[in-house]
Amino acid sequence: MSAAPISLIVNGTRHRFAGDPSMPLLWYLRDELALTGTKYGCGIAQCGACTVHVNGAPVRACQRRMQTLEGAAVTTIEGLHPDGAHPLQQAWRTVDVPQCGFCQAGQIMQAATLLARTRTPSDAEIDAAMTGHLCRCGTYPRIRAAIKAAAEQSR
Ligand code: FES
Numbered sequence: 001m002s003a004a005p006i007s008l009i010v011n012g013t014r015h016r017f018a019g020d021p022s023m024p025l026l027w028y029l030r031d032e033l034a035l036t037g038t039k040y041g042c043g044i045a046q047c048g049a050c051t052v053h054v055n056g057a058p059v060r061a062c063q064r065r066m067q068t069l070e071g072a073a074v075t076t077i078e079g080l081h082p083d084g085a086h087p088l089q090q091a092w093r094t095v096d097v098p099q100c101g102f103c104q105a106g107q108i109m110q111a112a113t114l115l116a117r118t119r120t121p122s123d124a125e126i127d128a129a130m131t132g133h134l135c136r137c138g139t140y141p142r143i144r145a146a147i148k149a150a151a152e153q154s155r
C-alpha cells in the first residue's frame with residue numbers, strides 16, 4: 001500500500017506530493033514545481049544557497065525531506081513578495097549586491113527571517129544571522145549594506 005500524499009502549501013498554493021517521501025524539498029521545488037530561484041550549491045547543508053522558509057523559519061531545502069512537510073507552509077524566493085518588492089529585494093537592487101547571483105536567493109531568504117525577528121539589526125547580529133551563507137564572489141559587504149538599508153526602509 002502506498003503512503004498517503006503529503007499535503008503542503010508552497011507560496012500560498014496547496015500541493016499534494018505522492019512521490020518518494022525521502023526526497024529533499026529542494027528537488028521538489030526545482031524539478032516538480034519549476035521554482036528554480038532556489039539553488040543547489042553543495043547538497044550537504046554547508047552553503048545556504050537552497051534556503052527557503054518552512055513555517056516562517058529558514059531551512060536548507062537540500063536537507064529537508066518531503067516526509068517532514070505534511071501541513072507545512074513553504075515560501076521560496078518567488079513567494080517572498082508578489083512583485084519582487086520586499087524591502088530586501090528593493091535594497092538588493094539599490095545596493096547592486098549580486099555578482100554571479102548564485103547564492104543570492106538563499107542570502108535574501110535568510111536575511112528576511114532576520115528582519116522579521118529584529119527590525120534594526122546591528123552588524124554583529126547581521127553577521128551572526130548570515131554566517132554559513134557562503135558567497136564565492138565575496139559580496140558580503142554589500143549584503144550587509146543592503147540588509148541595513150532594508151531595515152532602515154522598514155522603520
Ligand atoms: S545546497 Fe543546501 S546548503 Fe548548500
Ligand code: FES
Nearest residue numbers: 100101135136137
Ligand atoms: S554572488 Fe556569486 S556566489 Fe554569491
